[in-house]
Amino acid sequence: MSTVSPPATDHSGGLARRSVTPFEVGAQSVANIAPSAVIAFGPAQMAASAGNGAWFSFFIGTVIVMVIAFSIVIFARRRAGVGSLYSLVRPALGPTGSFVTGWALFLGVIAIAAGSICGAGFFLSTLLGHFGVTAFDGIIGQIILDLLLLAGAIFLTITSVRVSARVSATLEVISIIVITVTLVIIFFKSGNVFDAAQFTLTGSTFGGIVFAVVIAILGFVGFESAASLGAESKDPFRAIPRAVLGSAILAGFLYIFATYAQVAQFTGGAAALAKSASPMDDLTSQWGLGFLQPVLDFGFCASFFAVVVACITVGARILFGMSNEGILPAWLGHAHPRHKTPSKAIWLVVPLVAIPAIAVLSTGVAPLSATTYIDTVGVFGYMVSYALVCVGAPLFLKKLGGRRILLATVMGVIGIASLAYVFYANVFPVPAYPFNTLPYYFLACLVIGIVGYAILRVRHPEAAERAGTFADDAAASV
Numbered sequence: 001m002s003t004v005s006p007p008a009t010d011h012s013g014g015l016a017r018r019s020v021t022p023f024e025v026g027a028q029s030v031a032n033i034a035p036s037a038v039i040a041f042g043p044a045q046m047a048a049s050a051g052n053g054a055w056f057s058f059f060i061g062t063v064i065v066m067v068i069a070f071s072i073v074i075f076a077r078r079r080a081g082v083g084s085l086y087s088l089v090r091p092a093l094g095p096t097g098s099f100v101t102g103w104a105l106f107l108g109v110i111a112i113a114a115g116s117i118c119g120a121g122f123f124l125s126t127l128l129g130h131f132g133v134t135a136f137d138g139i140i141g142q143i144i145l146d147l148l149l150l151a152g153a154i155f156l157t158i159t160s161v162r163v164s165a166r167v168s169a170t171l172e173v174i175s176i177i178v179i180t181v182t183l184v185i186i187f188f189k190s191g192n193v194f195d196a197a198q199f200t201l202t203g204s205t206f207g208g209i210v211f212a213v214v215i216a217i218l219g220f221v222g223f224e225s226a227a228s229l230g231a232e233s234k235d236p237f238r239a240i241p242r243a244v245l246g247s248a249i250l251a252g253f254l255y256i257f258a259t260y261a262q263v264a265q266f267t268g269g270a271a272a273l274a275k276s277a278s279p280m281d282d283l284t285s286q287w288g289l290g291f292l293q294p295v296l297d298f299g300f301c302a303s304f305f306a307v308v309v310a311c312i313t314v315g316a317r318i319l320f321g322m323s324n325e326g327i328l329p330a331w332l333g334h335a336h337p338r339h340k341t342p343s344k345a346i347w348l349v350v351p352l353v354a355i356p357a358i359a360v361l362s363t364g365v366a367p368l369s370a371t372t373y374i375d376t377v378g379v380f381g382y383m384v385s386y387a388l389v390c391v392g393a394p395l396f397l398k399k400l401g402g403r404r405i406l407l408a409t410v411m412g413v414i415g416i417a418s419l420a421y422v423f424y425a426n427v428f429p430v431p432a433y434p435f436n437t438l439p440y441y442f443l444a445c446l447v448i449g450i451v452g453y454a455i456l457r458v459r460h461p462e463a464a465e466r467a468g469t470f471a472d473d474a475a476a477s478v
Contacts, residue, residue, distance in 0.1 A: 011081060011472050012231045013324045014335030015342065016161065020232040022239035024162050027169030028229055029247035032222030032310035035254045036175035036303040037119065040280055040296075042219050043259040048274035050212035052197045053204030055260040060209070061216025062252030065223065068386050068415045069248050071393035072224050073241040074408060078400070080230030080237060081471025082342075083321035084314055085385050088227060090468025091399060092392030096453070098468030099327070101388045103449035106318045107442065108381025110349070112222065113311035114356040115374035120304035121145040122367035127297040142367055143358055149305055154350055157312050158336060158343045161232055164313060168306040175299030175306075176254065179280065182296065183261040186287045195264040203270075214425045217418065219255060221382040222307070223248045228314040230471060237474050304371075312353065316345035321470040326463035327456065373434060376426070380442040383419045390415035 046054035072085070081087030086102025093101065124145050125136040136145050156164040187193055197203070226243035230236045266273040267286050276282045284292050320342035323333030336343035360370040390412040397405045423439075430436050457464040 011470055013082070013320060013333055013342075013470070014337075014340060015082065015231050015320075016340035017231055018234050019340075020162055020165065020229050021234060022242065024165040024169075025226045025229050025233050025236075025239040026243040026246055027165040027172075028310055028313065029223050029226040029243045030250065031165070031168035031172050031306040032225035032314070033220060033247055033251050034116070034172065034222075034303045034307040035219075035251045036172060036179050036299055037116075037307065038219040038251070039176075039179050039254060039258040040300055040303075042215060042255065043262045044273050044276050044279045045215050046212040046259060047263060047270040049208040051202075051204045051208060051270040051274075052195075052263060053201040053209040054212060054263060054270060055198060055256050056201060056204075057209050057212035058216045058219075058252065058255040058259050060213050061220070062248070062256070064213070064217055064414070064418045065220045065248050065252065066245070067411050067418070068390060069223065069244050070411045071390045071408065071415055072227070072244050072386075074393040075389070075396060076227055076240045076244060077237055078396075078474045079471055080227075080233065080240060080474075081321060081468075082228060082231045082317040083468065083470065084228040084230075084318065085224060085389055086318055087230065087321060087468050087471035089389055089392040089396075090471070091473075092396035093388060095465050095467035096457075097388060097392065099453045099464075100446075100450060101385045102318055102322070102468070103453070104381045104384035104388075104446060106315055106381070107445050107449075108221070108378045108385065109311040109315040109318075110352050111356065111374050111378025111381065111442075113308045113315070113349075113353040115371040115378065116304045116307040116311070117146045117149055117353060117357050118142075118361060118367045118374065119371040120149050120301050120308060122371075123297050123301035123304065124149070127294055127301060130294040130297070139361055139364065142361055146357055146361075147354065149308065150350055150354055153305070153309050153312055154346060156309055157316065157346050158341050159339055161229065161313065161341055164309050168309045171302035171306045175303040178292075178295050178299040179258065180254075182280070182284065182289065182292055183258060183265070185289065186265045186283060187261065189287050190265050192264050195260070197269070198260055198263055211425065213418075214422050216255070217422050218379050220248060220251055221379055222310065223251065224386075225310055225314050228317045236472075308353070312346060312349050315349040315352075316342045319345040319348065322467070324470045325466040325468075326460070327453075327467055373438065376435065376438045377442045380423070380426075380439060381446075383423055384446070387416050387419045390419075 046057055050057045075088035079088050083102055085105050089101050090098040121142050224244055226240050233239050263270045280296050281293055284290050319332050322328045332345045334344050356374055393412050394405050394408040397408050427439055
């Protein structure tokens, strides 16, 4: 890591300050969660352990995520910056805590983007296959599609944060509508609207439901993404908290509905759903709606692509903020003179996204398996950053002399305990290869960043001390 001159004083660094509407702020979080991609495969994974209680596991997961959101909102109502959680936690955890939070989050967004580009490429090739185009089905074809999609993501994220947010939101909304309408049609065709077995959790066990909560929580990662637009949002201290809470509530509602619907309408119920490799395709085939499969494949591709765009947006702004603080080279902190986006940082983030995706696909791993493997590494990054926010929220309120410190402490403990369980469930009992190695990939990358920051503290302590300061506080907002 290298140092530069002191950071800019307006905490925007040339970005389009106060230009992004509340809707576009909310779109950033919704796109990063990608509810439709989770809806497509999450319920089947949940049903494998929770059975008829899969929907209830999503309900519990939603409650836990709202607890974490509560801690994030404590910061977001009083502080806003380009670095998302990295900038928010600085007053509570200091420069070192801020850096670890930001680095973990950066690893998370890079990995989630890399995994999602594999998913987008797969569903794009599947969509093309419906029209007789099979040239992109192999490894080389998948890599070519992924690179083309990344080129599109570069164009969107550099051109305008507002355009990228709107495009991402539009793609995600289209996908959600397609999936929801499909499930509603199947409801009417089947007539099985009230599924007593699910309402009574028939056959489900406490252990199975609790274990499925792990998968449920993973389905929400990225809901805090709106916080990366702190410098560009028109009304950050209201728009960002609303986006964080609203996106989590929306995703939770969709997950519960879609899980209930898939279990109710799948021939053979929860047990059969759990064995399905492509639940929505199987559902449409079972109920004579196979003609909708190309539309669904387009929706899944759009959803994964929206995640890529949202993650690049967050990752580039984390680097942009660190550069303006003197932690990273100065060139990363230059905004595009016309588009007012962190274009230099975007050009660095995209190759970092492409490398793991190409590396894993080149070994012959199936695209959706690559998505699962790489995303799992990314989830660990999100969990670390969320846990540190939960630690910092009550400390932040105590420092401000604010109220509800006890409530924030209780919420923080619940959030930390939940995230710790998620991590534990991914490590013990030791899973099969390659899942047993994934936590160590993340830990290695985390250590590399922390060691780099430690070296910076020795060589350039004044720069290291500025970590997380490139942000506005509510009282100083203009």
